[in-house]
Amino acid sequence: MHDGSGRIVVQNLTKQFGPVTAVQNLSFTVEPGSVTGFLGPNGAGKTTTLRMLLGLVRPTAGVATINGRPFEQLGNPARVVGAVLEAQSFHPKRTARNHLLVYAAAMDVPDERVDQVLTLVGLGGAATRKVGGFSLGMRQRLALATALLGDPQVLVLDEPANGLDPEGIAWLRNFLRQFTQSGRTVLVSSHLLAEVEQTVDQVVIISRGQTMYYGPLENLRQSQQTRVLVQPADPHALVSALQQAGMSQVELLPDGRLAVTGADSRQVADIALQANVAVYGIQQEQVDLEQLFFQLTSGQYAAAGMNPYGPPQQPPAGYPPQGYQPPPGYGGQAGPQQPYPPGQPPVVPPGQPPMVPPGQPPVTPPPGYEQQGYQQQPPGQGGSSGFGGNA
Numbered sequence: 001m002h003d004g005s006g007r008i009v010v011q012n013l014t015k016q017f018g019p020v021t022a023v024q025n026l027s028f029t030v031e032p033g034s035v036t037g038f039l040g041p042n043g044a045g046k047t048t049t050l051r052m053l054l055g056l057v058r059p060t061a062g063v064a065t066i067n068g069r070p071f072e073q074l075g076n077p078a079r080v081v082g083a084v085l086e087a088q089s090f091h092p093k094r095t096a097r098n099h100l101l102v103y104a105a106a107m108d109v110p111d112e113r114v115d116q117v118l119t120l121v122g123l124g125g126a127a128t129r130k131v132g133g134f135s136l137g138m139r140q141r142l143a144l145a146t147a148l149l150g151d152p153q154v155l156v157l158d159e160p161a162n163g164l165d166p167e168g169i170a171w172l173r174n175f176l177r178q179f180t181q182s183g184r185t186v187l188v189s190s191h192l193l194a195e196v197e198q199t200v201d202q203v204v205i206i207s208r209g210q211t212m213y214y215g216p217l218e219n220l221r222q223s224q225q226t227r228v229l230v231q232p233a234d235p236h237a238l239v240s241a242l243q244q245a246g247m248s249q250v251e252l253l254p255d256g257r258l259a260v261t262g263a264d265s266r267q268v269a270d271i272a273l274q275a276n277v278a279v280y281g282i283q284q285e286q287v288d289l290e291q292l293f294f295q296l297t298s299g300q301y302a303a304a305g306m307n308p309y310g311p312p313q314q315p316p317a318g319y320p321p322q323g324y325q326p327p328p329g330y331g332g333q334a335g336p337q338q339p340y341p342p343g344q345p346p347v348v349p350p351g352q353p354p355m356v357p358p359g360q361p362p363v364t365p366p367p368g369y370e371q372q373g374y375q376q377q378p379p380g381q382g383g384s385s386g387f388g389g390n391a
């Protein structure tokens, strides 16, 4: 029926809603045993992509498969994939346990599983309480419990941290890590990089329905060169010493400091010492992932001419620090701006095919798949109830 791999493959996925291109030629793979963050600002196309993966929206073009099959062909999908989508609705007068019992019966799952999942999500003590009195965070946990009922191989979560307090977010992070340790697969969307940064093995960053970056976060971080800001007693003497040491990317800033690109603070301090130049301050810049994320995804509303929230967002006051220009790729303009060092992953420019992480095969459609045969899942059939509604 399916290949049992737990792999998610999205290839050249496109969704057009009338004049709106919600998702455009999107491709990525989520390997079993890993957590992939699916990131993008509001309206980037995350929910639409997840709904296509779950058979709730029919793609205009392209393929989304789990275990090598489109959702409709999974047989008993609730046993393969559990999903939490936005806007979950619950019967307010039903208790948490009764809610789960209804779904357990529909999925042909034994009743004992209900108490197991309640404990798993930390709702054991609230099992007999009516859902109408639940907080947003408790509802998120109940939605997750529903997704876990079928003991699925794959979890697909759309903004699951919404409504969770910091303790809840930390709990979710641990839970997802443990879930993948047994070789299972997690795809989790968020519009906040910081929310998933500590959880994910790789990220797919999208903007305006297109892939902007696909790969490990660490590669994205490393693709940005570090800079050292140094305050020497004699800037000119230090510039020549640095140049003699082969450091050619040195900039004299208006405040008298030097910005040395592609070096670490220790190297610069050693060179200053050897050149007998006193140093009054030295500081190595950290690559700010949040800033990179903003850069990769900025321009969404500006480009679409539809910003409902006023002018495009600016970096916070004080960023970048006074007195120097950001190095290439650090700020100011949307999109990738610099060639990457050898061996580093490129950020994918709009309209280009997405990057495939090193060592992974290019994504290919499953054998025998024909897009014409892709049918939308009728509501309430095939165990998809509880996955968050229909297109």
Ligand SMILES: Nc1ncnc2c1ncn2[C@@H]1O[C@H](COP(=O)(O)OP(=O)(O)OP(=O)(O)O)[C@@H](O)[C@H]1O
Pocket: 017, 020, 021, 022, 040, 041, 042, 043, 044, 045, 046, 047, 048, 049, 191, 391
């Ligand atoms: N059923 C629909 N009909 C028309 N346009 C739609 C429909 N669903 C989504 N869109 C549009 O597609 C684009 C992508 O929306 P989508 O909800 O997938 O983004 P998102 O990244 O999940 O955003 P958010 O984080 O705000 O939920 C948006 O411009 C949205 O208005």
